[in-house]
Amino acid sequence: MIVFDGHNDVLTELVRAGGRAAAGGFLSGLPGQLDLPRARAGGFGGGFFALWARSEGATDFSTLGPEYDLPLPEPVPEAQAWEMIRAQADTLVALEEAGAVRICTSTAQIARARDEGLLGAILHLEGAEGIGPDFYELEELYALGLRSLGPVWSRPNAFGHGVPFRYPSGPDIGPGLTERGRALIARCEELRILIDLSHLNLAGFREVAALSKRPLVATHSNAHARVPHARNLTDEQLRIMAESGGLAGVNFESTFLRPDGRPDDDIPAAWLLAQFDHLLDRLGEEGVAIGSDYDGCTPPAWLNSVDKLPALIAAMERHGYPAARIERICWGNWMRVLAETWGESA
Template sequence: MIPVFDGHNDFLQRAVAAGHEAGQLWTEGDGTGHMDLPRLRAGGMVGGFFAMWVPDAETGDVAELLRQKENPPFDLPLPPKVACDQALPLAFAQASALFALERTGTLSVCRSAAEIRAAMDAGRIAAILHMEGAEPLADLDALHLWHAMGLRSMGFVWSRPTAYGHGVPFAFPSSPDRGEGLTDRGKALVRECNALRIIIDLSHLNEKGCDDVARLTDAPLVATHSGAHAICESSRNLTDRQLRRIADTGGVVGLNFNTGFLAPDGRREQFRGFDILLRHLDHMLAILGEDGVALGSDFDGAVMPADLSDAAALPRLTDAMLAHGYGRELVEKIAWRNWLSLVERSWGG
């Protein structure tokens, strides 16, 4: 079985919702969601980026929003900002949940590439603490506190504005060139993340914000869970120009499994087979090269393809890559080696 290191999952929301049963949810599973320890073992997943994410302050008519997203074309308004004092307790709860999983002895929160390798060698899940949207970040001093706790990767925005930048709205068909670039606080955050060697995630950030990061950063550019805009014209996907800019820095893009960001018609339907994922991978490989493409599932945060319904199904994807003509060395790069290389270059050793 080819190991998989994943660029993005939202399991921590499920863990918080489970409360005192979170440990059992993790170690035994309950048949819901996309991942738990038994399914990770079955699918060969050895680690990944575990995201802290804060839901919208005002959800509105959720059923209507979902209906629109399932019937392209659509262009949904950006949700309002979420205040730091609202976001912080939720982020703390999710970080606490991850450290509670570590106490089961089955997972390690990793702060270096060496710790990732040690966890993999010991058969523990190697977890990177990731912040998806900087709402819990009151200021740059708080960034240092989060770093001391283990934060090693962050996106400045989810798909709404923050004090640091502007996310893309959920829209199809749409360019990611929506809204202004980073704020002054966002530009300062780039520099501080570089100083602490925290990975900056471009996923969800609009095109001008991505350009600002590219101008300011001294690290490889990264998008943990995105797709190719040339295949699926979602606002959430990366244009060829953006992919080339990431390639120029030796960066990495993890392919998102969300059907709405994969299907050429933008529909969030559970299509069968792997042809669409392989089209995205082919396109990304042509621009980023063999060292720049990885996986970023969005497990527990999105609608998955029918044949990739949870983490246990990951061998079907790697088998499809092999059958498509990718050699084993390339499949291993995409499945796990490119993320580990990126971490080594971003964090050092």
Template sequence: MHDSDRQPGIFDGHNDLILRLITGKVTAAQVRDGLDSGHIDLPRARAGGLAGGFFAIFVPSPPEYGMSMEDLAKPSYDIPLPPPLKHPYAAEMTDQGFAAARALEAAGVIRICTDVDTLETALDGPEMAAVLHIEGAEAIGPEIAELEGFHALGLRSLGPVWSRPTIFAEGVPFRYPSDPDIGGGLTEAGRRLVAECNRLGILIDLSHLNAAGVRDVAAISDAPLVATHSNAAAVCPHARNLTDEQLRMIADSDGMVGINLATGFLRPDGQMTADTALDMLLRHLDHLIGILGEDRVGFGSDFDGAIVPQAIGDCAGLPALRAAMRDHGIDSALMEKLCHRNWMAVLRRTWKD
């Protein structure tokens, strides 16, 4: 689903477009027709070759716990995490997220896909191919009763936390410099959540999860380990990034990492600023391929949820990413793997299609 000749479409591991709908900033019709703000709309997706991706349903914290991007542009920072969300609020907002996804589908913006064959076909279609993802499992109770209903609505990927603590696990703060070894591992409810995701074939996203939680998922999950939008801590020592030990665990599971375009997780100085050269992204690419191999790396942009390099700007600027990779020596076969084939392969292994 792209207008750029002979450029492989990009399937993206994470975006926050749905959050813009549930907070009333945009409508599905506006996303279809084109926006003058944000990172994603259908015309820009077609122009840039954004063929699809994981569309996150994320429940925002109340405004008094908001986080400013300016806070992440300092030489060092440690942003206090918001408190856990109350289940009724999270459930209501998550329902709104599923409704927003259906509105995007009805408007012809996305095609919600629940198996890889459909997903691969949709990559060449007029809409963006969409995998529905919940980022932070606050809408699920300790008995995990809600998960099967969400699966029936199309959910195929879930992150136990978005940094905020949940009844399942602890996330990492927005802290630089830091590593992710902060806090305890999965709770008993978290272990039940992993088991039920395995049973249903729902991908378990390690992004935002702390080191102890990642180790616990690795110990009990029978699925590939996947971090949909995370980078290499060896390049940028941020709590949100993955250590080499974690990358080796992901490689051993035949899993995958999607490179996050958020500049604060790309830059060695940890600063969230658009004035960030794509060379910094290529350093993460080289490091991840060096440990994970060519078949386990892709992209997870964090569009509509972060500041990305100004050379890309929004999804219409994705040709600049491909051009930087070509100039870096990435050949056409590896380009296709990085742009979408690796995602299709790990989803096939995870969903057991």
């Protein structure tokens, strides 16, 4: 069973390690959660490779109480964000030149990459801080292969407001899209760039739902009914997504999986499968996929790197999922929603 994944942050880690100069480490092995040898060992066929403008500083999770609202970092200035985003995009190009991945802009290209033993990579932007008001940078990234975009990470920016890392909490926090944010959504619609709802707050989610004619997608988000974290999707949001033919990729982050919202990797398979069950019930067989967040999360200990994905497949089988459902979750559902979003003919 080959897995196509809705989110990883390996490009952020590679740029921190040297960017293009560190690309060889991806081929030989890295200390994080995702590299080429472990991808091949785990049946990882590719996914969304995120570009993200990282803020300096780290959160001290050891100070969290049973309820928490983590302070968000300051916004990254536009020029600095663009420099980081472009360095990550160049690193992905280096991985393609090294024969590890293929940057894909169609499901046919993803299928060919799979057949040739390459990782199919979707260029994805997580937070649009580096894009100026004339959208020149968006057009440049599109020419490089960008086909998926989340207008915000959790911190606010010129395009809208995200949800903080708050537990317990719902996503109805703050205002929605700005005027520039609405213009960005309109341009993405014209270009058929997938719009990722994962970090948007409820007001922004509702605005995208009203503006978009495509399936509504959260590339790496879980069910709020199972874990009441602000980053998880409420049943109201899932209903709106289902009506659009949308999809959610299940995130492996511990604070989105544990009922107590703790950053603790002691997570039985039952808690992860409960997320799949709830999302399948609300979104249907064609609306659930995987959005691991590898290299950007604390996953369950038994699933803590990409080579452990067969353990997830085995857990699904023990849980009673038929083979056809597992294949849709692992691969087919992403191909469906990408084909619809990108306007591919049947």
